[in-house]
Amino acid sequence: xxxxxxxxxxxxxxxxxxxxxxxxxxxxxxxxxxxxxxxxxxxxxxxxxxxxxxxxxxxxxxxxxxxxxxxxxxxxxxxxxxxxxxxxxxxxxxxxxxxxxxxxxxxxxxxxxxxxxxxxxxxxxxxxxxxxxxxxxxxxxxxxxxxxxxxxxxxxxxxxxxxxxxxxxxxxxxxxxxxxxxxxxxxxxxxxxxxxxxxxxxxxxxxxxxxxxxxxxxxxxxxxxxxxxxxxxxxxxxxxxxxxxxxxxxxxxxxxxxxxxxxxxxxxxxxxxxxxxxxxxxxxxxxxxxxxxxxxxxxxxxxxxxxxxxxxxxxxxxxxxxxxxxxxxxxxxxxxxxxxxxxxxxxxxxxxxxxxxxxxxxxxxxxxxxxxxxxxxxxxxxxxxxxxxxxxxxxxxxxxxxxxxxxxxxxxxxxxxxxxxxxxxxxxxxxxxxxxxxxxxxxxxxxxxxxxxxxxxxxxxxxxxxxxxxxxxxxxxxxxxx
Amino acid sequence: xxxxxxxxxxxxxxxxxxxxxxxxxxxxxxxxxxxxxxxxxxxxxxxxxxxxxxxxxxxxxxxxxxxxxxxxxxxxxxxxxxxxxxxxxxxxxxx
Numbered sequence: 001x002x003x004x005x006x007x008x009x010x011x012x013x014x015x016x017x018x019x020x021x022x023x024x025x026x027x028x029x030x031x032x033x034x035x036x037x038x039x040x041x042x043x044x045x046x047x048x049x050x051x052x053x054x055x056x057x058x059x060x061x062x063x064x065x066x067x068x069x070x071x072x073x074x075x076x077x078x079x080x081x082x083x084x085x086x087x088x089x090x091x092x093x094x095x096x097x098x099x100x101x102x103x104x105x106x107x108x109x110x111x112x113x114x115x116x117x118x119x120x121x122x123x124x125x126x127x128x129x130x131x132x133x134x135x136x137x138x139x140x141x142x143x144x145x146x147x148x149x150x151x152x153x154x155x156x157x158x159x160x161x162x163x164x165x166x167x168x169x170x171x172x173x174x175x176x177x178x179x180x181x182x183x184x185x186x187x188x189x190x191x192x193x194x195x196x197x198x199x200x201x202x203x204x205x206x207x208x209x210x211x212x213x214x215x216x217x218x219x220x221x222x223x224x225x226x227x228x229x230x231x232x233x234x235x236x237x238x239x240x241x242x243x244x245x246x247x248x249x250x251x252x253x254x255x256x257x258x259x260x261x262x263x264x265x266x267x268x269x270x271x272x273x274x275x276x277x278x279x280x281x282x283x284x285x286x287x288x289x290x291x292x293x294x295x296x297x298x299x300x301x302x303x304x305x306x307x308x309x310x311x312x313x314x315x316x317x318x319x320x321x322x323x324x325x326x327x328x329x330x331x332x333x334x335x336x337x338x339x340x341x342x343x344x345x346x347x348x349x350x351x352x353x354x355x356x357x358x359x360x361x362x363x364x365x366x367x368x369x370x371x372x373x374x375x376x377x378x379x380x381x382x383x384x385x386x387x388x389x390x391x392x393x394x395x396x397x398x399x400x401x402x403x404x405x406x407x408x409x410x411x412x413x414x415x416x417x418x419x420x421x422x423x424x425x426x427x428x429x430x431x432x433x434x435x436x437x438x439x440x441x442x443x444x445x446x447x448x449x450x451x452x453x454x455x456x457x458x459x460x461x462x463x464x465x466x467x468x469x470x471x472x473x474x475x476x477x478x479x480x481x482x
Numbered sequence: 483x484x485x486x487x488x489x490x491x492x493x494x495x496x497x498x499x500x501x502x503x504x505x506x507x508x509x510x511x512x513x514x515x516x517x518x519x520x521x522x523x524x525x526x527x528x529x530x531x532x533x534x535x536x537x538x539x540x541x542x543x544x545x546x547x548x549x550x551x552x553x554x555x556x557x558x559x560x561x562x563x564x565x566x567x568x569x570x571x572x573x574x575x576x577x
Contacts, residue, residue: 099557192537206536235543236536304520315497322498324570329563333573341500353499354512360497361489361513362520374523376533381526383534415515431537455538 002030003478006071006165006219013060013070020060020070024053024114027072031116031163034481038139040148040158042077043085044117052114059112067222069112074167076155077118078125079105079210080199088201089133090123092327092347102199103231104168104210111226116164120154123349124318125172125203127151128420129411130179132351137408140183141479142445146405149179155213156183160479166214166223170200172207173306174400174424177436180213181400181448184438184477186465187213188220191455192431193238196231204313205236207306207428216475217437217465221245224458240456248459249466254288256464257393263299264398264423272442277399280439280449280468284397287467294392296385301378302426303418308362308375309429314352315359321347354414383430386452395464396452399423400436404445423450433458437465438474446477485514 001023004012012018028046035041049072056070080086080098082105087093101109108115122132130138130153138153140146141161148157152169156179159167169176171189180187188211195210202208212223225246230239258281265274285291323329323343330346333339348356362371389396402422411417427434432455436448453461469475490509494501501509555568564571 096561099554099560193540232545236540238538238540239543298526301523301526304522307516308520308523319497323563324572325558326561326563335573336575337498339573340498344498345500348499353501354509356497356499357490357493357501357509358513358516361485361493361517364493364496370524371517371520373533374526374528375520376535377528377531378523378526379537380531380534381528383537414512415519418516418519429537 002026002162004165005215006222007216009165010068010071010222020053020056020114021050024049024072024116027116027163034161035163037144038141038157038161039136040120040138040154040161040163041074041117042087042089042120042135042154045084045115048084049114049116056112056114066111068226071113072116072164073108073113074116074119074155074158074164075105076121076152076167076169078121078170078201079168080201081105081115081118084118086118086201087134088124089121089135090347090349090352091134092321094134094328096326100199103196103233104227105199107226119158119167122151122153122351124201124314124352125151125170125175126314126351126355128174128178128417129406130154131408132349134349139408140405141481142184143405145407146445147182147408149182149401149405151175152213153179156180156185156187159183159185159213159215161481162478166212166219168210169213170208170210171428172203172310173428174421176211176213177400177424177434177448177450178421180436182405182446184446184474185213185215186217186220186435186437186475187211188224188435188458188461189427189433190224190228190458191433193236194456194458195227196234196237198231198233202317204310205317206313207310209428216469217435217462218246218249220435221249221462243459245459245462248463251463252288253284253464253467256284256289256395258284258289258291259294259389259393259396260291261296261299261389261396261398262293263296268402268419268422269399270403270442273399273402273404273447276440276442276447277449281397283468283472287471292393294389294396296389296426298378298382298385299426302382302429303422305375305378305382305429306425307358307418308371309379311355311359312363312372313359315356315363318352318356351414379429382426386430386432386454390454394460398450400448400450404442404447427452431455433461435461435465437468438477440474485510485517
């Protein structure tokens with residue numbers, strides 16, 4: 001029962017074979033038994049979950065249930081949850097109980113899902129390994145000495161470990177797709193603006209996007225049906241009709257035009273990862289797709305562009321943590337400036353400080369045009385590369401990450417860590433959707449295939465991933481925890 | 483572009499983050515490496531290219547100028563470090 005996908009659980013709940021309260025209790029027990037070695041949860045909401053599960057069972061008994069009523073999930077600890085701790089994995093917010101729910105949380109609650117708790121993450125979503133958490137690193141369930149990826153590493157690890165069938169993550173430069181790849185699950189970053197950011201603790205506002213993480217594309221489609229759509233509380237959320245994401249999952253792939261960006265198969269790509277990804281692409285050819293090489297000529301500029309724009313936005317967004325209205329305040333400040341300086345010095349971890357300092361520097365007088373405005377111009381070129389490519393092909397494919405999950409503590413140089421996001425970052429700069437699908441293993445660790453589509457092309461991505469999963473079994477593999 | 487200790491100290495003060503001299507020296511190295519990487523952007527010809535702030539190139543939508551929020555002061559102050567009589571308390575600003 002605990003190895004089921006979200007869709008399988010939903011079908012079991014609908015048929016009456018499963019009760020949400022029994023399922024929820026079994027999962028909570030599994031978390032209690034095994035999460036000590038994985039550290040995927042910051043907060044487990046046992047009592048609230050059991051109460052919600054009983055309410056879901058009662059709703060089903062009344063005939064008042066939707067597709068996901070009673071289905072268990074988890075939420076990255078970046079989503080504000082009313083009356084539940086929301087820490088963003090930071091000492092700055094380690095005592096913060098949100099007075100309201102994020103829109104995504106509101107919609108998941110309205111759909112009857114049962115949240116088991118809040119998952120670990122890199123502090124303020126800044127990181128690619130989930131080692132930058134105030135609550136300690138998350139361990140990859142496939143190999144506990146390895147990272148799960150970041151920053152939604154807690155969500156990815158919790159799913160891979162069988163603690164929940166699905167969880168919500170956020171993706172600013174690959175934070176859903178890279179941990180999905182490292183943990184052998186499926187993760188979708190939707191088009192920018194497709195899902196409301198209201199109530200999601202902001203890192204880089206023009207890049208952040210929430211999305212589903214689960215075992216399968218079908219699970220992601222079910223969650224997208226709940227969370228996608230306009231929200232007038234987020235002015236960047238797009239007012240555009242939401243399709244039924246499950247409607248076209250089974251559409252045959254015959255005639256699908258796949259583009260392989262030459263820049264995604266060059267220097268720096270691990271040979272084992274490349275082998276597995278190329279085998280997956282051959283499976284697509286066997287399913288009737290055609291493959292052509294394409295070029296995204298500005299790819300090499302994506303990381304420098306991101307590491308100007310994202311820290312600049314972070315320096316602005318994180319200025320709200322001043323020790324006045326919420327969050328950490330230092331002891332006995334002698335004056336207001338002392339309070340700001342010490343509260344922020346004590347509350348933020350090293351990576352967060354590094355990015356705030358970088359952003360503050362590049363936005364300061366004399367540097368703004370040379371860095372920030374220049375990066376915004378290059379961003380347009382990066383976006384145009386994708387628009388040009390999608391005139392020739394339906395989807396793009398390549399590795400989600402250049403390597404499998406690396407060892408905990410292995411990457412001490414921040415620049416080397418940043419380079420690991422080479423295949424995911426440009427997608428956020430362009431605002432297009434991307435999904436990572438498990439397609440095999442190298443050295444005993446999972447490998448993800450990244451599939452990209454044009455703006456609002458989520459249905460095609462989910463269809464492309466789902467048909468692959470109907471013809472392969474990589475998404476059914478589970479690590480052993482005992 | 484080279485960055486010096488004074489640049490880091492200035493950024494830290496602007497960002498209101500207290501950093502010791504030893505920490506600042508470490509950030510000089512880190513930020514220098516990041517800026518070296520960012521300097522690659524200078525080689526790209528972006529003449530005539532409009533900056534892109536929103537990935538969908540969308541404009542800020544407008545809404546009616548109506549009050550929609552209700553008063554949640556007590557809820558919001560429940561998580562504040564120090565409050566009294568509905569006010570946020572901070573160290574003395576004016577002697």
